[in-house]
Amino acid sequence: MVALAKRQIGDTGVAVSSLGLGGAPVGGHQSANPLYTVAQYEEGVAIASRAFELGIKYFDTAPSYGDGRSEVRYGMGLGRRPRNEFVVSTKASKVLRPTDPHNVDPIGPDGLPELAPVFDLSREGIFRSHEESLGRLKLDYVDILFLHDTEGVDAEAAAHATAFPAMIELREQGTVRAIGAGTRDVGVLTRLIERFPVDVVLLPNHYSLLTQNALDDFLPLCESEGVSVVIGTPYNSGILASDLTGPALFNYESAPQDLLDKARALKAVCERHGVDLKAAAIQFVLAHPAVVSTIPGPASVAQLEDNVAMSQQTIPAAVWAEMKSEGLLRIDAPTP
Numbered sequence: 001m002v003a004l005a006k007r008q009i010g011d012t013g014v015a016v017s018s019l020g021l022g023g024a025p026v027g028g029h030q031s032a033n034p035l036y037t038v039a040q041y042e043e044g045v046a047i048a049s050r051a052f053e054l055g056i057k058y059f060d061t062a063p064s065y066g067d068g069r070s071e072v073r074y075g076m077g078l079g080r081r082p083r084n085e086f087v088v089s090t091k092a093s094k095v096l097r098p099t100d101p102h103n104v105d106p107i108g109p110d111g112l113p114e115l116a117p118v119f120d121l122s123r124e125g126i127f128r129s130h131e132e133s134l135g136r137l138k139l140d141y142v143d144i145l146f147l148h149d150t151e152g153v154d155a156e157a158a159a160h161a162t163a164f165p166a167m168i169e170l171r172e173q174g175t176v177r178a179i180g181a182g183t184r185d186v187g188v189l190t191r192l193i194e195r196f197p198v199d200v201v202l203l204p205n206h207y208s209l210l211t212q213n214a215l216d217d218f219l220p221l222c223e224s225e226g227v228s229v230v231i232g233t234p235y236n237s238g239i240l241a242s243d244l245t246g247p248a249l250f251n252y253e254s255a256p257q258d259l260l261d262k263a264r265a266l267k268a269v270c271e272r273h274g275v276d277l278k279a280a281a282i283q284f285v286l287a288h289p290a291v292v293s294t295i296p297g298p299a300s301v302a303q304l305e306d307n308v309a310m311s312q313q314t315i316p317a318a319v320w321a322e323m324k325s326e327g328l329l330r331i332d333a334p335t336p
Contacts, residue, residue: 004055004311007292009200009228012178014143016087018286019311020058021051021304022232022297026073027066037299038066041073041109048077050301052086054308060202060230060295062091062148063133067115071136079138088137089144089202089230091182092129093155093163095120112136121150121158126166130175145170146202147181147192156188164196182232184251186218193225200292204232205251207288209240209266209281209323210259212330222290231285231294239263240281241296262328269322278306279313284320286311287334 004017025037026044039047048059059078061070071090078086094117098104104113120129130145145167150159159181170176181192182202189201201222206214208231222229235241238249244264248255255263267277285294298304320335329335 004057004308006057007228009144009178009292010226012199014087014178014199016058016230016293017056018293019056019282019308020060020230020293020295021048021056022295023059023061023070023074024065025297025299027061027068027070039073039299041069043300044069044073045076046301047298047304048074051304052078052081054305056308057085058087058089058293058295060089060232061137062094062146063096063129063136064091064094064117064148066110067117068096068112068136069110071133072110072112075136075138083139087143088139089146090133090137090142091146091148092126092133092167093119093121093148093150093159095125095129096132119155121155121163123162123166123169126163127170130170134175141175141177143176144178144180144200145176146179146200147183149183150181150188151183151185156191159188159192160195164192168197180227182230186214190218190221193221193227198225198227200228200230202230202232205236207231207285207291208234208236209277209284209329210236210250210262212333215330215332219288219290227290228292229288229290231291234281234285234294234296235278240266241278265326266323266328269319269326269328272322273316273319275315275319276310276313279310279315280319282307282311283313283315283336284329284333287336289334 004019006015008015026047028038096115097118099114099116167179171179178199180198180200236250237252239255242248270277296307323329
């Protein structure tokens, strides 16, 4: 077992492993893009169990990942583990409802009926989402609760008026230890931090080897406010983990040619030093002082084991220096 470093989330008492497990593929979370792969039930359960064995102690999921299946599979995979030895984060904003209210019979090994996520940012919706997540996870509490995907004027207004105050209540009640938000919109996260006592944010897309725009304002804000950051997509949802010989995913969509070219240039630097691009991708995001963890989402046990190996690979300082000298990394980007 690898001894993965643990990092504290402020003064919450929650410590996450620097490498965590992203739960979307674990839940068989389908995508219209054929490049996106997912796990079936037995593999999903095995990923969660094997991750714990490999030293990963932080597990992120959401009700909408596989419409409850990711949470169920985490509950199965972690069910026999000592509760104080792992950290779970899940999300709220969407309540799962039967697609047919007259037919709620379980379908498949996950034991769930056909469900679909429906936005509900009311106090009652947040409480219901949280209670149902605990049931699927088979837990009495979660360590982190993220407010999820509140882009758009109406959703953001409801997040401020009812949803985040409800999460503060849950934290005070003790069924949540730390609270925050996860969304692709940095502006939404920024305004939430400026208004509420946020412990941690989940940031996809905006900080990686390919994109470092979060260095301008957002990551400095998190540092100054004492907000911890979890990086959700160190591989930008696939491109930095692919062989780059053909099409690839970038932030859940087909990667444009200019980013494929940049990824290939980054890979060439790595190869000159005998380093894997995936290793550089994981270790780069963890070098920023505000970042506590990164959570790539493997679709198989083999991908999981590879992620752990990549997090431990030795990378010479010359790799980062060469990336910066070639204009592939910002000069002010922290590196390991």
